[in-house]
Amino acid sequence: MPQRREVTKLLCGTPFLARAARAAATDAVPASALLQPAQLAELLKADAPPLPLQVGFKTLYDQAHIPGSVYAGPGNADNGLANLKSQVESLPRDRALVIYCGCCPWVRCPNMGAAWDRLHALGFSNVKALMITTNFGEDWVNKGYPVARGE
């Protein structure tokens, strides 16, 4: 993986980029918790759908997001994790939640792993993660799944 080595070398130059590199561990999310876009689209049609939480970046959320989803990011920053906590702290710990981002290719996402860890630290036991392979535009919007726009 020469490109992975190149990424690591470049990201280790400054503290905030090194933090992004550490947070990029989407490996933290177990395979059993992953949802594919088609699976989530079906779940959202249910009478009691899970609550989608966008843990990525505001500029992306404002352009397009999953209808009914709440902005709760970015997971790579302390203020983003505080935002995530404030969005969920009043919810029952067994509430079905789905975190998603799609800012970058899945293996490079700086938000999902950290958001996953924080929700588990807060005691949430029914959390899934939407696996977006390339980005939200390619894997959700362009596939024709429902989209809301604006803040």
Next chain:
Amino acid sequence: MRSRLAILLTCLPLLMGAAPVKLAPGSSVPAMSRADMHGRPVDLAALQGKLVLIDFWASWCPPCIVEIPRLIAMQKTYGPRGLQVVGISMDDSAQPVRDVAKRFAFNYPVVLGDAKLGSEFGGVLGLPVQMLVGRDGRILKIWTGEIAPGAVEQAVKAALR
């Protein structure tokens, strides 16, 4: 009056929250005029006649950071032959962009984008995104997601021939 109507009809879908028009090779590049990180104006219309490589990136996007040295090298090599790289950061604020600029000596302008600008470019819903725009202002190629090393440079060289 007619031009006002045309502007209204162009902007109406965005104002109503409708899906932005998706850009593809052959589309005209949207208008973009903003100040760069040093306060200097950057206007895509003024760059017509040059080959323009637009790089949508952000400080939090690891594959975008990988692209920066490549873009700097391309600007250095092909700038004298008519290439102009333009960086558009999709960071939520300017400070992280300034932090990246401390690490990399950008030799091309970088402007701060936002959701509105992203929508005008057909929706920048994930990074990186790079667009190569021909000398006539039409998009030649769009790359999204992780970009294979050498792919963009090959297209730049072909367009400069």
